[in-house]
Amino acid sequence: MTSTLDPLLEAARLLEGAWGEADSGAGLSRARLVAVNEALGRLKRTADAVHAEVAARLAEESRPELGPESLAKQQGFRNTAQLIATTTGASTGEAVRLVKVGEATAPRTNLIGEALPVKFPAVREALSAGRIGATAAGVIVAFLDRMIPKAGRERVAEAERALVGLAPGLSGDEVRRTVTRMQAHLDPDGVAPREDELRARAAVTMFEREGMLHVNAVLDPARGAPVKAAIQGFVSAEFAAKRDGRDPHAADSDRRSVSQIQADALVHLAEHALTCVKNTTLNGATVIVRVNAADLQDGTGFGLIDGIEQPVGIDTVRRMAGGGGVTRWVCGDDGEILNWGRERRLFTRTQRLALAERDGGCAFCGLPPGVTKAHHIAWWKRDRGKTDLANGVLLCETCHHLIHDNGWDIRIDGTGIRAKVWFLPPPTVDPHRTPRLGGRARTELIA
Template sequence: MSSSLAPLLEAVALVQDSWADAQGGGDLSRAQLIAVNDAIGLLRRTTDAVHAEVAAGLAHESRRELGPESLAKQQGFRSSAQLIATTTGTSTGDAARLVKLGEATAPRTNLLGEVLPAKFPVVRDAMCRGRIAAAAADAIVTFLDRMILKVGRVVAAQAEGLLVEKAAGLSLDEVRKLITRTEAHLDPDGVAPREEELRARTSLTMFLRDGMLHLNGAFAPDKAAPLLAAVHGYVSAEFAAKREGRDPAAPDADRRTVARIQADALVHLAEHALGCESTESLNGATVVVRVDLADLVDGTGYGLIDGIEQPVSIGTVRRMAADGGVIPWVCRDGSEILDWGREKRLFTPAQRLALRERDGGCAFCGLPPEMTKAHHIRWWARDAGPTDLSNGVLLCETCHHLVHDNGWDIRIEGIGVRAKVWILPPPHVDPKRTPRLGGRARTELVA
């Protein structure tokens, strides 16, 4: 327990220090808000580590074979999960997951009473140091438990180290995306079976109530891709119309929420299918499927659809490539010119596709490619920046203004579509200007 308590005590002290200036009821400054929030984040992560270890101890002292001597039963609870849930105000499901995480990361003993390392020591160390939270650790542990049977303990241990290293600083949604892509990399033969399972769960229900049509749907990756591309394209076009002041047909457009605009997009698609031949309002929406050339030729491996987390099988890649409105992005050297220097000001379609491959969407916040534009890092007019991949980046409108108006910098490391995008915060955000990984490489082990 001491290995977890020291960082916890340090985190408590950090919260106390960061909150000290707020005593007396005064409002926090922006710098104080950030400092307190960072300190609370560290405190929660280190508390998670201690609580997971305590949860494992409670479960051990409440195991079924103890009968009436069970600690939980002595306290008036059916199980350790119920005891934890009641104490913390969480669900029994969350408490059970905490117990499972504690058991996977706590030191073990063999039948002789000898102490053994934790099942997942790298996850344990990261939790104790406050680098990852319990939810992220639980997602990683659950994934590794499943993969050990398929790839063996050595490969699983390597994956553990890589996942923990990448997961620090990511949101839980980003960690889940990282795990999804890692699973496809470690077990490419399992992509097709998982894909079939998702197809079997594809559904759309519709019913009328209170004068409105209600929709509830779930779509497999290949079915979701064109739907997402079209809806995102429509939303992007609507935002562009509002910025340019050319939307007289929709007087309430400035007050519509994104959810409302997405609903309008579905209506537009239905109207288009019933007779409209124009596709301009979809803002050039395109489905891009990425696949390695060798995998495409040999029929092995898997492909990735831009904007979709779940990888798809090679069979699905081939079928989608035969459909209209889909661009297959084959990862190989080609003859297309991707660097134009100062000869062209606007990025070409081929360059934008290459940026989609490298950045995966907005390199800063991760919005899908349909809601981004290609921007010069060094401005064309002011800085004489070339129209090359090394000087280009995909950014949504909000992040574009954030970068240019608030002193953020972008650096490209490497060449071509496998280069990495690094985001450098301004000094008032981070005096050390520590680079933050952006683009597709942020949530993929193989970038």
């Protein structure tokens, strides 16, 4: 007979085995540190599942209509959330989300006591198995609840299964990004109203205090994209200049943090706007908006801005296209225009656009395309690698060095922009070299 506690007990046994005979964390080897960290993650996720179930029961026993018989009130708390927050040290908001996860994944009954299906069975199964934790489950459950009136239960059930399939191994921020993109696919008509709501919240405030000017900007996706691209372009140019030994401010930049360089970027942009002097100090920064050609023509669907998580409506895409350029790009079945073989060493702009469509930015860590470079998987000189899409990958500078310096391999499955990028860890990291999915396919459903 299985018990709710079985996965939790198994996770505890895994932790005990990973810890070994060490007296404290300081006595753990590198290999054991990694194993213990993984075991702790599983233990936390399975504990979240148990706690969510308990939270749902606490809420049931503390419902308002019970009055003084409410369990929370009998224990000296106003409500269930306060009881959980006080006993766990979590915030009230986190406690409320835990209750909602428990209620959405717990067995249900109707008014006459008959059993009803679990509201979100795929989330329950993944949570109970320790594949996702309460944070990811909470984000997914809140999203699914919002979508039921708009998309219907059948489509929401499909989205639930898809999200549960993508979520294991993702951070909380990555799960939120995945949900944001899923919402655009599930409810494309809701993108424009959401964009209007965000635009209405946009604001810039300025005040002086202690000799410093404080600038705080909150910008919607369409207007935030060029600001982000320009600032990141300036930072990228500064690092490139320092790396190439041509930085006139090397003495200063060696000591500047990224946030300080970003402050210099903002000043530079303001000075440029005041003087209207043409310059090339933004390292070719460009705002890239991706949209299906048919959607652009028909005025339907939505667009995605490189480096911005929130999708934008088709009207916004058209306005942005009117102020810039539109690149139409069609590939043959074999992607022939994206393959240069040994004829060219450097990847072309079209190839970079295709790689950005496939990888979404750094294929390893997810940084936006503007801070990445196209790298040959099989090296150009050493391995006589080809300048083809199947031999290219977008990587930021840090991940490029991490992969090459530590013996990671990269594998591309499929062809063209719908191919999947896999990273194979070295045996020192994983003796089985289990491939890890990268690129857009890690957080998005790629048709």
